[in-house]
Amino acid sequence: MKKLLLSLLIITASAFTCFAQHIQSFSMGGELGLPQGKAKDLYDYTAGFTLKFELPTGVKPLKFIAQIGYTDFGVKRSVKNGFDVDYLPIEVGAKLYIHQFYLEGDVGESTNLNSGYAGPRVALIYAPGIGYTIPALDFDEMDFGLRYEGRVEPGGTMGQVVLRVAYKFNF
Numbered sequence: 001m002k003k004l005l006l007s008l009l010i011i012t013a014s015a016f017t018c019f020a021q022h023i024q025s026f027s028m029g030g031e032l033g034l035p036q037g038k039a040k041d042l043y044d045y046t047a048g049f050t051l052k053f054e055l056p057t058g059v060k061p062l063k064f065i066a067q068i069g070y071t072d073f074g075v076k077r078s079v080k081n082g083f084d085v086d087y088l089p090i091e092v093g094a095k096l097y098i099h100q101f102y103l104e105g106d107v108g109e110s111t112n113l114n115s116g117y118a119g120p121r122v123a124l125i126y127a128p129g130i131g132y133t134i135p136a137l138d139f140d141e142m143d144f145g146l147r148y149e150g151r152v153e154p155g156g157t158m159g160q161v162v163l164r165v166a167y168k169f170n171f
Contacts, residue, residue, distance in 0.1 A: 024063065025054040027143055029166025035073060036148070036159035042082060043073040046160045054095065061097040065106065071149075073158070086113040087151065089125050102145075104129045110151045124152040133168065141168040 033046035050069035057064055068090050075082040091108030110125040129147025136142050143166040151158040 023053055023171060024056050025141075025168050025170045027052045027054075027166040027168035029143065029145075029164045031069070031071070031162050031164045033149075033160040033162035036157075036161055037150070038153075038156035039073060039158045039160065042075060042079055043085070044076045045074045046162065047072050047074065050164065050166070052166070057094075063095045063097070064092070065095050065104070066092050067106065071110075071160075073160075083114070083116065085117055087111065088113055089149070089151075091125060091127060093127075100133050102131050102133070104131065104145070104147065119153045119158070126150055126152075131164075136167065139170045141170065142166070143168045 027050075029050050029052070031046070031048045031050060034040075035043040035046060048069055048071035050067050052065060052067040054063040054065050069088070071087045071089060073085040073087075075084050088111040089108060090111075091106035093104060093106030093108075095102050095104045104127075106125075106127040106129075108125050110123050112119060112121050112123075127147045127149040129145050131143060131145030131147075133141040133143050143164070145162075145164040145166070147162055147164070149160050149162055
């Protein structure tokens with residue numbers, strides 16, 4: 001776990017350094033979700049966190065986004081010999097603002113962090129979503145997002161419907 005957190009810190013610091021002159025906002029958020037698809041039979045809930053960067057494009061309401069996170073699928077108590085499954089999703093995409101509402105679409109890769117998991121180590125991930133921002137201190141905002149996230153695997157998608165609550169620092 002310490003190696004994972006150190007890796008996330010290094011990746012975040014590197015991304016922030018590379019894009020520092022262009023980053024428009026940075027958000028940190030917690031997530032809670034419900035498993036969907038084949039995940040629904042084995043897992044009760046999902047929980048995690050994400051770090052998200054927004055960069056401007058040539059069109060004012062459209063933002064380029066890059067995010068990294070950590071997701072835990074909590075196994076059901078009724079599953080014998082079951083265990084939680086952890087993923088490290090890294091995604092890029094776009095966010096279109098309509099006043100305080102937004103539409104978002106991400107695509108990327110999800111790395112399986114478990115040694116005993118039968119699925120692929122790395123898989124395609126996609127996540128369409130919607131959200132709403134509320135002004136907070138100074139220029140910052142609270143960001144409330146709802147999305148479907150799917151990890152494409154042989155035999156079906158490991159999906160989740162996720163609620164993200166984040167604090168967004170605007171620069």
